[in-house]
Amino acid sequence: GLANADSSKKVRWKLAETWGPNFPIFGEATKNMANMVKEMSNGRFIIRIDSSNKHKSPLGIFDFVKTGQYQMGHSGSYYWKGKNFNTLFFTTTPFGMTAPEQYAWFYYGGGMELMKKVYDQYGILSFPGGNTGNQMGGWFKKEINSVEDFKGLKMRIPGFAGEVLARLGAKPTNIPSGELYTALERNTIDALEWVGPSLDLRMGFHKIAPYYYTGWHEPAAELQFMVNEKAYNALPKDLQKILTVAMKTAAYDMYAQSYHESAMNLATLEQDYPNVKMRSFPKSVMNVIWKTNQDLLKEFAAKDEMTAEILKSLSDYQKKARAWTNLSDRAYLDSFDGEGKLSTK
Amino acid sequence: MDATIKLIGKTIDAIGTLCSILLLLMIVNVFYDVIMRYFFNDVSIAMQELEWHLFAGMFMFGIAYTLKEDAHVRVDIFYDAMSKRKQAIINIFGSLVFALPITLLIFYYSWDYTLEAYNMGEGSADPGGLPHRWVVRSVIPASSAFLVLSIAYVVLTQIKTLQLGYKAKTEEQGG
Amino acid sequence: MTGIVLFAIALVCLFLGYSVAFTFAGVSLLVGIYVLGVDLFAFMPYRIMSIMENTILMAVPMFIFMGIVLQKTGLAERLLESAAKLFGSIAGGVAISTIVVGALLAASTGVVGASVVAMGVISLPVMLKNNYHQPTATGVICASGTLGQIIPPSIILIILGDVMGVPVGDLFRAAVIPGALLIVVYSLYILLLGKFKPEYCPPIQVNEKKSELIVQALKDIVPPLILILTVLGSIFSGIATPTESSAIGAVGAVILSIFYGTFSFGKINEISKETVKVTSMVFAVLIGATAFSMVFSYSGSEYIIEDFFMELPGGKWTFIALAMLAILILGFFIDFIEIAFLVVPILMPVAIALDINLVWFAILISMNLQTSFLTPPFGFSLFYLKGVAPKYLKTSTIYKGVIPFIIMQILVLLLVIFFPEQLILN
Ligand code: NA
Numbered sequence: 001g002l003a004n005a006d007s008s009k010k011v012r013w014k015l016a017e018t019w020g021p022n023f024p025i026f027g028e029a030t031k032n033m034a035n036m037v038k039e040m041s042n043g044r045f046i047i048r049i050d051s052s053n054k055h056k057s058p059l060g061i062f063d064f065v066k067t068g069q070y071q072m073g074h075s076g077s078y079y080w081k082g083k084n085f086n087t088l089f090f091t092t093t094p095f096g097m098t099a100p101e102q103y104a105w106f107y108y109g110g111g112m113e114l115m116k117k118v119y120d121q122y123g124i125l126s127f128p129g130g131n132t133g134n135q136m137g138g139w140f141k142k143e144i145n146s147v148e149d150f151k152g153l154k155m156r157i158p159g160f161a162g163e164v165l166a167r168l169g170a171k172p173t174n175i176p177s178g179e180l181y182t183a184l185e186r187n188t189i190d191a192l193e194w195v196g197p198s199l200d201l202r203m204g205f206h207k208i209a210p211y212y213y214t215g216w217h218e219p220a221a222e223l224q225f226m227v228n229e230k231a232y233n234a235l236p237k238d239l240q241k242i243l244t245v246a247m248k249t250a251a252y253d254m255y256a257q258s259y260h261e262s263a264m265n266l267a268t269l270e271q272d273y274p275n276v277k278m279r280s281f282p283k284s285v286m287n288v289i290w291k292t293n294q295d296l297l298k299e300f301a302a303k304d305e306m307t308a309e310i311l312k313s314l315s316d317y318q319k320k321a322r323a324w325t326n327l328s329d330r331a332y333l334d335s336f337d338g339e340g341k342l343s344t345k
Numbered sequence: 346m347d348a349t350i351k352l353i354g355k356t357i358d359a360i361g362t363l364c365s366i367l368l369l370l371m372i373v374n375v376f377y378d379v380i381m382r383y384f385f386n387d388v389s390i391a392m393q394e395l396e397w398h399l400f401a402g403m404f405m406f407g408i409a410y411t412l413k414e415d416a417h418v419r420v421d422i423f424y425d426a427m428s429k430r431k432q433a434i435i436n437i438f439g440s441l442v443f444a445l446p447i448t449l450l451i452f453y454y455s456w457d458y459t460l461e462a463y464n465m466g467e468g469s470a471d472p473g474g475l476p477h478r479w480v481v482r483s484v485i486p487a488s489s490a491f492l493v494l495s496i497a498y499v500v501l502t503q504i505k506t507l508q509l510g511y512k513a514k515t516e517e518q519g520g
Numbered sequence: 521m522t523g524i525v526l527f528a529i530a531l532v533c534l535f536l537g538y539s540v541a542f543t544f545a546g547v548s549l550l551v552g553i554y555v556l557g558v559d560l561f562a563f564m565p566y567r568i569m570s571i572m573e574n575t576i577l578m579a580v581p582m583f584i585f586m587g588i589v590l591q592k593t594g595l596a597e598r599l600l601e602s603a604a605k606l607f608g609s610i611a612g613g614v615a616i617s618t619i620v621v622g623a624l625l626a627a628s629t630g631v632v633g634a635s636v637v638a639m640g641v642i643s644l645p646v647m648l649k650n651n652y653h654q655p656t657a658t659g660v661i662c663a664s665g666t667l668g669q670i671i672p673p674s675i676i677l678i679i680l681g682d683v684m685g686v687p688v689g690d691l692f693r694a695a696v697i698p699g700a701l702l703i704v705v706y707s708l709y710i711l712l713l714g715k716f717k718p719e720y721c722p723p724i725q726v727n728e729k730k731s732e733l734i735v736q737a738l739k740d741i742v743p744p745l746i747l748i749l750t751v752l753g754s755i756f757s758g759i760a761t762p763t764e765s766s767a768i769g770a771v772g773a774v775i776l777s778i779f780y781g782t783f784s785f786g787k788i789n790e791i792s793k794e795t796v797k798v799t800s801m802v803f804a805v806l807i808g809a810t811a812f813s814m815v816f817s818y819s820g821s822e823y824i825i826e827d828f829f830m831e832l833p834g835g836k837w838t839f840i841a842l843a844m845l846a847i848l849i850l851g852f853f854i855d856f857i858e859i860a861f862l863v864v865p866i867l868m869p870v871a872i873a874l875d876i877n878l879v880w881f882a883i884l885i886s887m888n889l890q891t892s893f894l895t896p897p898f899g900f901s902l903f904y905l906k907g908v909a910p911k912y913l914k915t916s917t918i919y920k921g922v923i924p925f926i927i928m929q930i931l932v933l934l935l936v937i938f939f940p941e942q943l944i945l946n
């Protein structure tokens with residue numbers, strides 16, 4: 001019948017990603033998603049992936065999807081902060097939720113609805129696109145003992161976190177990623193943040209910076225699948241479902257893979273580079289960073305209603321989710337170190 | 346026609362002067378940023394972004410000026426040996442078939458691209474970066490417009506060369 | 521297939537002699553519309569914007585500016601004159617001083633044209649007046665003028681760093697020994713020539729006293745040397761990125777010209793106009809090339825090339841040999857900018873897939889491209905020299921003169937291919 005003719009038509013889509021070809025983990029998430037779509041649709045729905053070497057515009061993904069030049073994109077929501085400030089909050093926030101907490105917020109705590117509200121005006125549907133897990137605070141050439149040590153510190157740290165550190169006197173600096181290693185090695189910058197062990201090792205920073213600090217600024221960076229709304233609506237119902245299921249699965253799978261790669265690479269790092277010192281910022285420093293972050297958030301909330309709404313949702317949800325995290329995961333982790341010893345704490 | 350050629354030529358020359366100024370400003374800008382970072386340990390994202398704004402304007406507008414000055418590189422093994430007449434024909438052909446369509450198309454598509462940034466009020470995504478991304482994006486349609494002007498200049502001057510060559514020939518025959 | 525057809529049509533159209541940049545863009549548009557439709561070109565603004573934001577390529581205009589300052593304010597001439605007098609009394613002396621000054625200019629700028637022109641104006645008449653073998657005189661000028669291509673800072677290394685995704689500073693460092701090797705080989709050749717064919721490169725008459733010459737030479741050589749050390753030093757020490765040190769070089773060159781009393785605002789105007797023209801020429805080719813590579817890759821041609829190379833027997837070495845041969849042959853006809861922007865991106869995925877060290881590969885490409893400056897019929901250095909040489913010097917004389925130097929370049933290239941560990945600093 002007619003309905004059958006429609007649903008047997010082959011659909012070909014193109015996806016533009018921010019990453020280069022064969023980029024580990026992030027790039028595997030898109031391939032994973034496209035493969036699932038192809039298999040689940042029995043070959044009716046094919047998504048071709050174009051990496052940045054092809055479209056030459058890593059940060060053009062938003063416009064590509066908005067104008068329909070590509071039906072899909074894979075990127076990070078916080079890259080669009082210059083277009084709409086509120087896109088920032090759908091990646092992660094400094095001192096925000098962990099990945100499980102954030103997934104709970106997205107799918108059950110109103111996060112998806114808020115994201116839809118922000119992206120609707122552009123005709124773009126945005127979905128979680130894979131989590132890096134907790135990111136490290138960065139590679140530092142010298143130790144940070146007090147807030148004073150941030151004064152004049154030239155650091156590659158983009159986005160919101162850069163703004164926070166700038167208030168403490170740090171100098172956020174723009175360096176193309178290909179030049180980062182050289183810039184750090186030759187002291188053009190004093191510190192940088194990248195991702196975590198999962199992706200940092202291939203950049204070689206551990207060979208030139210002795211201090212590896214734990215994170216605060218991106219506790220659960222979530223990437224993003226974008227879909228052109230018109231293209232999505234033109235899909236048959238079954239393919240819509242296949243696409244959303246594939247995206248959700250690929251996203252969660254990337255979180256698992258990030259966790260795995262970080263664990264494996266951390267072991268390698270500790271074994272092969274015992275001179276790298278893992279550090280956390282002292283309590284006094286963290287207090288100041290936290291306070292500065294809170295002030296900044298308040299300023300932003302005062303400027304824009306939507307920002308205020310998102311921030312309220314985030315902090316309300318985080319309060320409740322964290323109470324459970326503390327009682328479950330934290331209590332458990334505090335009592336047992338994972339290697340057969342009970343904690344004495 | 347002479348008056349038109351002269352007017353276009355002067356306009357494009359003014360663009361050339363603008364490009365020289367952008368170049369010098371860019372050198373000063375970059376030099377200032379190095380000095381500030383090295384001696385005063387000060388970095389400004391806005392100043393860093395200004396560097397490539399100046400750079401982009403300099404070479405994008407410079408393409409039109411360079412065309413008028415006939416300084417775009419050619420593979421001239423055969424070209425150099427040709428008569429002025431044949432060279433003029435090639436230049437007119439190249440201008441209309443190769444240069445003009447792509448320039449018009451870039452103008453058309455970059456117009457939307459610029460409007461997009463303007464309507465969204467897009468600015469830098471980095472802390473302390475420059476606002477108004479549409480300004481630098483508008484360099485693409487604006488420079489394309491001047492390039493069209495410069496292509497017109499080449500076509501007109503080459504038509505003139507053809508006419509002169511024709512005139513010279515008939516005069517020779519007549520004398 | 522589309523890619524191959526596109527490439528062939530573009531190459532044929534290039535020989536019409538219309539501007540390379542627009543020929544590439546225009547042909548890509550015609551083929552692109554026919555094969556993929558006009559909508560593909562909606563990507564052009566994005567691709568152009570990526571070039572406009574590229575802070576690595578920003579070094580290009582500033583190193584060009586620096587080179588043109590040294591040329592137009594007469595600093596290059598001054599260097600050559602005093603070096604020629606210093607070495608002139610030995611057989612091959614003027615040729616050796618041409619090589620030395622070529623190397624100094626090379627280390628202060630990435631522009632080939634300026635050095636060839638400067639030496640063509642100053643050193644060629646001296647050699648010709650002293651009955652130098654004409655091909656040898658022209659060959660040595662073209663070859664030493666072209667050293668700027670490989671000796672850092674160099675435009676082509678900046679472009680390759682960007683195209684290949686390798687830090688420019690690493691490329692500069694890696695190019696030091698291969699560049700020095702070329703200088704040594706050229707000088708040895710001239711010394712041997714002086715020994716076995718002294719009539720090819722006779723000594724010249726120098727009237728000044730040796731001590732006076734040395735003082736004058738110090739005055740002329742030390743300040744530019746300080747500038748060179750500042751620029752290269754700031755890159756190697758990390759005070760500045762290559763882009764920033766190009767600004768240091770540009771400002772430094774202007775300060776030098778003030779120091780020598782040859783500065784004027786009229787000259788700065790002339791110099792910056794010239795810089796705008798050369799830069800826009802390069803970036804127009806880059807935009808034409810991005811239209812080309814867009815049509816090339818969206819038609820799926822890159823996979824065909826990749827499959828072709830990946831299925832060849834011999835893996836890495838067959839690929840290197842074919843790539844080097846292809847660049848060498850293309851270099852006869854088209855110049856280094858097109859090769860860097862068009863051919864290298866096609867080779868890149870294969871090089872990555874074969875796990876080839878990209879710094880090494882970049883140095884091989886740039887040494888190979890160095891040869892393209894000298895190979896007729898389309899060699900930048902040959903044109904530049906022809907432009908300033910006396911009319912009675914035939915083009916064939918220049919062609920003949922560069923042959924030994926092309927051979928020496930290929931020899932050094934082979935050395936770098938086979939002894940990467942010894943010859944690439946890292
Ligand atoms: Na050089």
Ligand code: NA
Pocket residue numbers: 851852853854891892893894895896897898899900
């Ligand atoms: Na050549």
